[in-house]
Amino acid sequence: MTTTLVRNDKETQFRVMKNENWQKPVYETNGLNLWYGTAHALKNIDLSINEKEVTAIIGPSGCGKSTYLKTLNRMVETVGGVTISGNVTFMGNNILGKSMPVELLRSKVGMVFQKPNPFPKSIYENVAFGPKIHGVRNKAILDIIVEDSLRKAALWDEVKDRLHKSAYGLSGGQQQRLCIARCLAVDPEVILMDEPTSALDPVSTHKVEELIRSIKNDVTIAIVTHNMQQASRISDRTAFFLNGEIVECDRTSTLFSTPTDERTDDYINGRFG
Amino acid sequence: MSSIQPSEKARTRDIIAAAKKKERFGKLVPYLLLAVTSLTVLATFGIVYTLLKETFTFFTHINISDFVFGTEWAPFSNADPSFGVLPLLIGTLKIALIAILIGVPAGLACAIFLSEYASPKVKKIVKPIIELLAGIPTIVYGFFALTFVTPLLQTIIPQLKLFNALSAGIVVGIMILPMIVSLSEDALSSVPASFRDGSYALGSTKFETAIRVVVPAATSGIAASIILATSRAIGETMIVSLAAGSTPAFNLDLTGSIQTMTSYIVQVATGDAGYGTTIYYSIYAVGFMLFLFTFLMNRAALYIKTKFREEY
Numbered sequence: 001m002t003t004t005l006v007r008n009d010k011e012t013q014f015r016v017m018k019n020e021n022w023q024k025p026v027y028e029t030n031g032l033n034l035w036y037g038t039a040h041a042l043k044n045i046d047l048s049i050n051e052k053e054v055t056a057i058i059g060p061s062g063c064g065k066s067t068y069l070k071t072l073n074r075m076v077e078t079v080g081g082v083t084i085s086g087n088v089t090f091m092g093n094n095i096l097g098k099s100m101p102v103e104l105l106r107s108k109v110g111m112v113f114q115k116p117n118p119f120p121k122s123i124y125e126n127v128a129f130g131p132k133i134h135g136v137r138n139k140a141i142l143d144i145i146v147e148d149s150l151r152k153a154a155l156w157d158e159v160k161d162r163l164h165k166s167a168y169g170l171s172g173g174q175q176q177r178l179c180i181a182r183c184l185a186v187d188p189e190v191i192l193m194d195e196p197t198s199a200l201d202p203v204s205t206h207k208v209e210e211l212i213r214s215i216k217n218d219v220t221i222a223i224v225t226h227n228m229q230q231a232s233r234i235s236d237r238t239a240f241f242l243n244g245e246i247v248e249c250d251r252t253s254t255l256f257s258t259p260t261d262e263r264t265d266d267y268i269n270g271r272f273g
Numbered sequence: 274m275s276s277i278q279p280s281e282k283a284r285t286r287d288i289i290a291a292a293k294k295k296e297r298f299g300k301l302v303p304y305l306l307l308a309v310t311s312l313t314v315l316a317t318f319g320i321v322y323t324l325l326k327e328t329f330t331f332f333t334h335i336n337i338s339d340f341v342f343g344t345e346w347a348p349f350s351n352a353d354p355s356f357g358v359l360p361l362l363i364g365t366l367k368i369a370l371i372a373i374l375i376g377v378p379a380g381l382a383c384a385i386f387l388s389e390y391a392s393p394k395v396k397k398i399v400k401p402i403i404e405l406l407a408g409i410p411t412i413v414y415g416f417f418a419l420t421f422v423t424p425l426l427q428t429i430i431p432q433l434k435l436f437n438a439l440s441a442g443i444v445v446g447i448m449i450l451p452m453i454v455s456l457s458e459d460a461l462s463s464v465p466a467s468f469r470d471g472s473y474a475l476g477s478t479k480f481e482t483a484i485r486v487v488v489p490a491a492t493s494g495i496a497a498s499i500i501l502a503t504s505r506a507i508g509e510t511m512i513v514s515l516a517a518g519s520t521p522a523f524n525l526d527l528t529g530s531i532q533t534m535t536s537y538i539v540q541v542a543t544g545d546a547g548y549g550t551t552i553y554y555s556i557y558a559v560g561f562m563l564f565l566f567t568f569l570m571n572r573a574a575l576y577i578k579t580k581f582r583e584e585y
Contacts (some may be wrong), residue, residue: 107476117467120490130475133485179471257520259437 023202025050026190026220031088034076036219041067043244045086049190054212054221056229056235056252060272064244065224069192073100073109073221087107091189107134110183110191115199116175117180118167123150123159126167126178143187153181153219154211173204178210184215191215193223197230209234228268232256240264298405324564327557331366334551340558346521346532348541348552356555358562360521363439364531365563368513371442371527372449379446379454384495387454388461390481400458415515418444423516434524436518436530444516445509449502456501460494461487497574504570508563510535534563 005099027049034042042064049055050074057065068185071088074095088095095105107130112218118126127146128136136142146163150156155177162169167178183191193212195203211219212234230251231238239249240261248255248264259265266272332340343357383403387396422440427433433440464487472482488495507536518530519540532540538556548554 073474075470078470078473101477102473103478105476106474111470111474113467113470115467115473117465117471119468119471119486129472129485133475133477133481182471182475 018072026091027222028087028089029068030087032068032071032088033084034064034071036067036079036081037081038062041244042071045246047218047239047246047249049222050237052217053236054216054234056222056231056238057222057224058231058238058267059241060267061226063241065241066194069194069222070111071209072190072192073106073111075106076110077102100141102123107186108189110186110188112176112179112183112191112193112196113160114195116172116179118175121167122164123170123178124163125166127181127185130182132217134186149181149185150178152184154179154207154214155181160167171204173200173207176200176204176208180211180215183224184219188219190220190222193221195224195226198226199219205230228256242267292426316336321564324557324561327554328561331389331551331554333505334554335558345522346523346537348555353552356551356558358438358559360523360533361532361537362562363506363523363525363536364513364517364521364533365535365566367438367525367527367531368442368445368504368509368517368533369506371439372445372509373499373503375443375446376449376453376502380450380498380502381457381495383450383454384457384461385483389479389487403451403454406447407455409448410507410510411448413443415512416446418512418516430528433528436516436520437528438517439477439527441513441515441517442527445506445512448509448512449505452502452505453498456498456581457491457495460491460498463494466488475572491533493578493580497578500577501569504567504574507570508535508567510539512533534559538563540556 015127025048026048029045029047032042032045043250045068047068057069067076071084072090072095074083076084084096090109092106093100106116109227110234121129124146127149127223129144131142131145136145147156147160150159155174158174159170167175170178172264176199180191180196197208209230212223215221223231223235235252237249238252238255240247240255240259242263248259248261250260255264256268259268339360340356342359343355343372344358344359345355345357347353347355387399390398418440419435423435423437425431426440426443430439468486468490469482472486477485513533514536517533517536519532519536520530521532521537522529537559541552541556
């Protein structure tokens with residue numbers, strides 16, 4: 001019934017073994033609760049993330065939207081004192097259990113952060129980092145992966161002449177697209193984006209949004225944003241978080257035109273938050 | 274309108290006087306500080322001047338190329354004294370090399386553990402202990418080498434002499450450990466957390482993140498710590514005087530007695546070489562050479578720190 005994540009040691013590459021019986025959604029969350037120490041940050045979250053869709057998570061600051069996103073690749077654990085209960089499955093695999101190696105999960109679920117965080121290495125090395133970690137040694141294969149990932153991230157033409165220069169010579173927007181290319185290089189099923197454009201200017205934001213639109217046929221995307229226009233522009237479905245709870249989750253067009261909950265209506269019309 | 278009382282007038286006068294006094298003192302402060310600063314600068318110049326002056330005198334006695342390229346160091350020979358510095362230089366390099374081979378890997382391992390793995394609680398206990406190591410007087414390290422490390426090594430290497438380069442080098446390596454740990458740990462800890470997050474999010478383990486992201490990002494700080502520690506090992510005196518012996522040796526043997534530049538200076542300074550003799554001037558020449566080495570090392574460390582800074 002389930003799909004299993006396996007590490008194929010012969011190729012030392014991670015793969016997802018898809019079972020024909022496995023059905024969408026990619027992520028299923030049931031009754032998720034999370035505490036930072038004693039602070040109850042997520043309350044009874046039920047949410048599905050569908051394959052090859054862009055799911056936007058919106059809500060005011062401190063509503064738990066970033067926390068939820070970081071639970072999906074278990075980055076939330078890097079802060080100490082976190083208690084989690086409930087169920088989160090990724091392609092049918094329970095990811096909160098002890099039996100799930102986080103490295104395996106994260107090789108299939110990429111993440112893009114609020115501030116662009118390329119490594120202090122060359123552009124090439126940034127993109128090749130993930131594949132190298134997962135055992136790709138062949139230079140020719142790495143070259144192909146790097147070019148392919150940069151092309152998908154619409155960055156290739158801008159950087160092809162300076163691949164071996166520091167990533168910090170790029171503009172903020174280019175850096176963020178490089179971070180997306182870095183994710184794409186490990187061929188993930190899902191990319192989690194945590195307010196990826198909040199540190200960028202409007203032109204760079206536009207380019208990142210274009211990029212999201214162009215890769216969503218290949219990869220599932222969950223994006224946290226405080227920008228409601230952005231959510232309505234790029235997402236297929238939107239979930240509205242408030243005080244650690246999900247108020248409403250629906251098709252983006254439906255949620256923005258005819259929200260069922262009064263609080264959603266107030267938020268998307270800028271009456272609070 | 275209320276008139277100002279005489280007593281109040283007096284008080285105002287006092288306040289103004291006090292403020293003026295304060296102002297006068299405030300104007301004086303920069304001059305006082307400048308005086309103290311000049312003293313420090315003057316002391317530096319004084320030392321370098323003395324060193325240079327006596328070194329020049331030495332080279333009126335001994336040919337400079339005989340000194341720099343000579344392979345025999347026998348200043349106390351009555352019949353045929355020779356002042357070839359290479360044996361002392363090799364002695365110093367032996368000690369420095371062994372010390373680096375011991376101190377750098379151990380120091381880096383320690384720094385990586387403290388910065389990447391240790392919980393704050395463990396860090397709080399371990400760091401002071403390592404810093405305690407930095408507070409041990411080098412004379413204590415010296416007899417630790419002589420009375421503990423040498424006998425211990427002799428059980429493994431029977432032909433090891435009582436005074437030898439090996440145990441002195443090992444103990445100098447332990448001595449420079451805290452310096453490497455502390456500076457490297459600072460460099461590693463100041464690598465932004467966002468790099469680690471980026472690496473973890475790609476599925477790297479903690480170790481892969483430490484080795485492939487954090488250490489490379491901290492390279493300049495780590496390299497500077499290694500160079501400073503090397504310079505410290507080159508200048509180390511007490512440990513080598515006590516444990517390495519005082520026989521200038523122009524060979525690559527580590528089990529026998531050697532003499533370093535520093536321990537030669539100690540030998541002469543604590544002996545009865547008369548003022549104005551060639552031996553007397555020779556310690557300045559050796560001292561100058563030592564100074565040149567450590568000075569260049571420190572400059573190199575500074576250069577690496579600024580030049581090879583990873584920009585982020």
